[in-house]
Amino acid sequence: MKFNYLPIGYKLMLSYLVFIIILVSVNGYVTHSMYDSSMREQTRGNIQGTLTQIRDNVAYKTDDMVRISSTLYDEASFVDSLKRRVSGKENNIRMEQVLLPKLESASKSIGVNLRLSVYLHNETIDERYYVYKNGNKYDDIQTYNIYWMSRILSADWYTSLPAEEHGVTMAWKQVEEDADGGRISMIRRIVDLSDPLHVTEMGVMRFSVPLDELFESVDYRKLGDGAMLMVKDRAGRLIYSSGGPPSDDLSGSYLTIENRMQQQDWTITAYVPLTIIKQEAERVRAFIIGVCVVCFVLFTFAGAFISRYFSKRVTKFVSVLNSFREGDLHRRITYRGKDEFSQIAVALNGMGEDVESLIHKVYLTQLQKKEAELEMLQTQINPHFLYNTLSSINRLAKFGENEKLQKMVVQLAKFYRLSLNSGRTLIPIHAEIEQSNAYLDIQKVKYGQRLEVTYDVDPAVWPYETIKLILQPFIENVLKHAWSGDRIHIRIVVKLEEGDILYRIIDDGLGVRGERIRDMMSGKNDNESGYGIRNIHQRVQLQYGAEYGVSIFSRVGVGTSVTIRIPARKRRLFARGEETAG
Structure with missing residues (x-):
């Protein structure tokens, strides 16, 4: 017997003993707890x-308060009025026609003793508020107040608010006079969303409600x-x-x-x-002891017999399987009988004859298939870029713009030298960035100052390699479909994050609807853009696995961000250098 090796006969015997313990425990538990x-x-x-x-009754009231706060949170005209810094007559008009009616409507929209307090950064808006004291006539009616943010900038309840998440961030706390008055407040920011990339806080709104009314149920x-x-x-x-x-x-x-x-x-x-039954413990205990004794005796004898019967047969099969594991596929088993073991013996003998040839056949077939698919995807580079560039060269030659012509020819040669790369699939990351830069230099000749490009490359990515030609198709797609005016800005980010390389191509163009993105990724969109995106996504997954690939986030009117994730694998030159240094 090998160290830590336990024969199946002993395992079967132990399993039966465990079964006895479980049976006794279950019977005891069921009997004791049946009442x-x-x-x-x-x-x-x-x-x-x-x-x-x-819970539903309380949630109905809290949801009602959230709904009322959303009428202020999502009201663009209300937020715009808070941004304007005016005084005199214009401020009076804003107060009387916009702010006060809106706050009064919000404070009286639900049937509870609600106090609405709004704290604003814009100090051109007048403060208006009630003083709440015991016996004050405003204590039991729905009121609203306007304060300046300077009153609460150092308050713990304001500074502890979490970072703003659109439509989500809010907090329930007892603040200001809430504790003394037996109330609780729902606190929520007022933000300006006119610039989605820079959310600006305009103020804070606080909806205070009595605890007795909120938790009436x-x-x-x-x-x-x-x-x-x-x-x-x-x-x-x-x-x-x-x-x-x-x-x-x-x-x-x-x-x-x-x-x-x-x-x-x-x-x-x-x-x-708990005023309910805990009785008959003695009767249950006697029953458990009797079951324990009977089950232990019966199953101990049964377990010894059954474990011996099966262990002999299983040992034969284990010896043959060990031979197969060691590479000896010619070993066979002889078994007499007409039960399931005989069928296993026949199947095991047949498996020994076929498994080796099948392993080699399937392995080689799958490997060849994967290599063929990868090679096919890599050859599907869109030739329209070459046609368009040659057309631009022809136009420059026609108009005698020799300096631009020379620059475009040099960059075109550089682009295809980097793209072909001696037929290699994996190239250094700096070569991929250089190739995309050559493509952009060609396009800058065509578009001039209308095209602005920014690179944000983490120096930590230089030792790593990548699949070639995964940046240029997305840049080309931006220049074809993302223009929203007479200019466009493209930002290319490459960084190392948690063991992966992340490429991001970000533009400030038209943006893409979510349905169209899903169609392109799923294959429903058969146009050139959708095909190119799927092509790169499939190339990445064929090379690295299903957990990597392309993801797209876009907002119409704002722009699009394409992320390509691949594993961070060092180039052979760097890997050998590290081993030598080590």
């Missing part, structure tokens, strides 16, 4: 249904006497409770059920006292 668990499950189901209804009486309901935030801090404060340890005497509110990140927890 308790059924009652717990029924109670849990009823409470869970009630909690779901309570959180009533312990819905669960029964002695129950407790608690609402906690993500950090476990208590926001609201019904039924009195619970004790520190509720695990033993209470049934605990939780229901999360994902958007607000709150947890509604119900504590229900």
Whole structure:
């Protein structure tokens, strides 16, 4: 026997012993909990249904407040009025015709005692606010207030707001006078989205609502006497409770059920006292002991017999399989019998005759197929670039622009020298960048100052290699389809990120609709652009695997960003140099 090797006979025997232990444990558990668990499950189901209804009622009110805040957040005219810095009559018109009606409408859109406070960076807008004190006539009505941001710039609740994510970022906190008045606020920024690349904060809006009104449906009486309901935030801090404060340890005497509110990140927890059955323990214990003794004796004898029966047969097959693993495919097994083992023996003998030839045949076939597909994709380079460049050369020669003609011919020769690259598929990254730069130099002769190009290349990528001709087709696609005026800017980024090389081609052109991008990537779009994108995507995946390839993000009217991800693999020259240095 080899070290750490356990024969199958012993494994079968141990498995039967484990089976005995499991059987005894399961019987004990089922018997002991057959009364308790059924009652717990029924109670849990009823409470869970009630909690779901309570959660939905609270969510209805919070969603209503989010909806009202969105009428200000997404209102372009409201945001534009906040940006304008005017005074005098123009400011009065803005206040009376835009800001005050909008805030009054928002504060009275839902039937709760809502206090809307708006804090603004633009100090040309007048402050207007109520003073909330006990007995104040405004304490129990829906009001709105306008403050300057200078009041809260150093406030913890403002500085702790997370980074803005459009339409998502908001927070529920007790701030300012909320704690004293038994209220809670929903806080959300007001942002200017006119420039999608630079979101500007215009201010902050705070919707304050009484806890008793927001959590009106959180009533312990819905669960029964002695129950407790608690609402906690993500950090476990208590926001609201019904039924009195619970004790520190509720695990033993209470049934605990939780229901999360994902958007607000709150947890509604119900504590229900356990007054249901914990009886008949002695009868259950006696039953378990009897089952343990009977099962252990019966299965021990059965396990010894069965493990010995199977271990002899399996050992024969293991010896043949070991021979196959060591490369001896001529070994055969002789078995007498008419059961499944005889069928396994016949199949194993047949497998030994065929497996070696099949392995070589399938392996060579798949390898040749992959190489053929890769070679085919690489030969499908769009020839239109050559035709268009020769046409431009002809036009320059016709008009006698010899300096531009010479420059274009030199760059064309350089482009094809780098593209052909002695027939190699993998080239240094600097060669790929140089090839794309040669292409752009040709295009700059054609477009002049209308074409602006910026490179952002991480020096850490120089030791690595890449598939050739994966940048130029996307640059060509930008120049063909992305113009939105008489100029265009292309930014080419190459960087090393988490063991991968990332290429990005970013333009400020027309942009592409999401449906069209999906059609191009899926093959539904058969035009030249879609075919070229799929061509590069397939080349990358054939070379490196399915986890790499091309992804496209675009916004109509803003521009397009194409990302090509490949693994960071060093060129052989650099790899040998590192080994020698090591």
